[in-house]
Amino acid sequence: MSGANAISGITIVGALILSNTTFDSGDPGTAAWFAFIALVMATINVVGGFMVTNKMLEMIAGKRRRGGD
Secondary structure, three states: OHHHHHHHHHHHHHHHHHHHHHHOOOOOOHHHHHHHHHHHHHHHHHHHHHHHHHHHHHHHHOOOOOOOO
């Protein structure tokens, strides 16, 4: 799970760099729109991956026992 989040993080960085260089000209090209779409999709993937990872860790940790530990 963390490997997929890392790859999506690299995608986010690449999309930010690409969108910054192409939006400066005033007329966003096709690459800028693809960069924006990649940015949105990779962000959703990272957030979802962290949510799933958190849920998995909660399942592994288990519930605390009542009245002691």
